[in-house]
Amino acid sequence: MRYLPIDQIQEGMYLARNVIGNDGRVLLVKGTKLTQSYLQKLKELDYHFLYISETPDDIEEFKGPLSDEVYTKAICTVRDSMISAAKYQSLDLQAVIDVADFMLDEVIAEDVVYNIIELKNHSNYTYLHSVNVSVLSVLLGKALKLNQRQLKEMVTGALLHDIGKVFIENSILEKAGRLTPPEYEKVKRHPQYGFDLLRGHPELSLLSAHVAYQHHERADGSGYPRGLTGDQIHYYAKIVMVADSFDAMTSGRHYREAMWSHTAIAELKAAAPEKYDPKVVSALTQVVALYPVGSVVLLNNMEVATVCDVTSKKIRLKLLSGKNKGQRIELSHNSKLKIERRLS
Ligand SMILES: [Fe+2]
Structure with missing residues (x-):
């Protein structure tokens, strides 16, 4: 693959x-x-x-952090919520809370790493992005020792973090070129819109609503909408903003190329601590697979291989060149063999 x-x-x-x-x-x-x-x-x-x-x-079974079933359910639930919000209909937040539970059950499992390179297009982008950000937030939260209740409050907010975008014109959200300053001012309102929508729902923790409100704030006050600094920003939002930036950087949009995981992590590390919580950024290296499933890599013996499976403990490759072409190997069992770099 x-x-x-x-x-x-x-x-x-x-x-x-x-x-x-x-x-x-x-x-x-x-x-x-x-x-x-x-x-x-x-x-x-x-x-x-x-x-x-x-x-x-x-074609092998792809083992991502979520089963296909829960992944699809999560995408549909985010989509339904956004469609209801856009029509000013009431939100079925219980469905979102249920999905958060299913996600926690699966992502909490041992060994799971974030190994998704996602197939987004312009129309499913926000839904897939919301779910990927949520999965990555749970993995980060778990590495940072949040308890079950905290993970649930955070992931519910992460699933809905961009819901305020439904009140911004599509022509701006899907614009191929750079936004004009007035257009950017409009985009910057989506965290406030999301918060205003979610805070009115008693079944949702106010802290989950604050994830939507604060995910674009930055530690040095350069974020929006309020320019909060340091510990004025809630810990959940500090986690979700890292997951949000990482997913945006590693997703190709029509106006820019996708970055590879290690480049995105290096950029985020360079931006912390001014912008991000350094503890959260350093947790990224524990939970993100540097070579996601499907990536093609060059080994130190100059052979080329593709990544078939990756967990926090092992990486399984299929050789694409050399005398053992077609063979599958587990890297942890071959201590002399190392990945030199990613080719595609
Ligand atoms: Fe956002």
């Missing part, structure tokens, strides 16, 4: 992971043999990368 830019994918290759459409459901199922028309359609839908495999028997 490899994660490839769509322009490098040829007809006849197989889809190795489901492609999720803008309603959170599966648009194209894994195992599908890709035709020119599928590829064209996916390009039109603004997908830039796919997980592919050369042969159908090479």
Whole structure:
């Protein structure tokens, strides 16, 4: 399985992971043999990368931090909440709280790392982003020893952190070029809109609403909407803002290329402590896979391999070159063998 830019994918290759459409459901199922028309359609839908495999028997079960079932449920729940909010209908926050519980049950498991490189397009971006930020926030919160109640309050807020965006015009949110200063001023209102919406719901902890309110604040006061500093910012928001920035940096948008995990972590480290809580940023290195599943890597023996599976303790590779081409190896069992760098 490899994660490839769509322009490098040829007809006849197989889809190795489901492609999720803008309603959170599966648009194209894994195992599908890709035709020119599928590829064209996916390009039109603004997908830039796919997980592919050369042969159908090479498609493995992808073990991410969440099962496909809970991942899809979470995306649909975020989407339903945002649609209700946009129509000024009441929110089914109990559904969000339930999803937070399902997520906690799965993400809390031992060994799990954040190994998603996500297949977002412009229409499902906010939903997938909200769920990915939530997953990463739980992993960070767990590494930082938050208790179960705290994790739940934080992840419920993380799922809804961008809900205020529904009150901002799509033409601004999806604009391909740079925003003008008045447009940026409008975007900067979404945390306030989100907070105003969520604070009126007694079933939601006020701290969860504050995650939406504070996720764009920065420790040095340079954030928005209020320019809070240091410990004026709640710990949950300090965690979620790191997950939010990391996911935004590692996701390709039409106006910029996606960064690789290690570059994004290095940039976030350079920006802390002025902007971010250094403890949270350093927890990123514990919970994020530097080489996510599907990435192609160069080994110190100059062979090329693709990452099949990764946990906090081991990384499993499939060799793509050399005399053992096609073989699977576990890196922890081969102490002399090291990953030199990521190729794609
Ligand atoms: Fe946001």
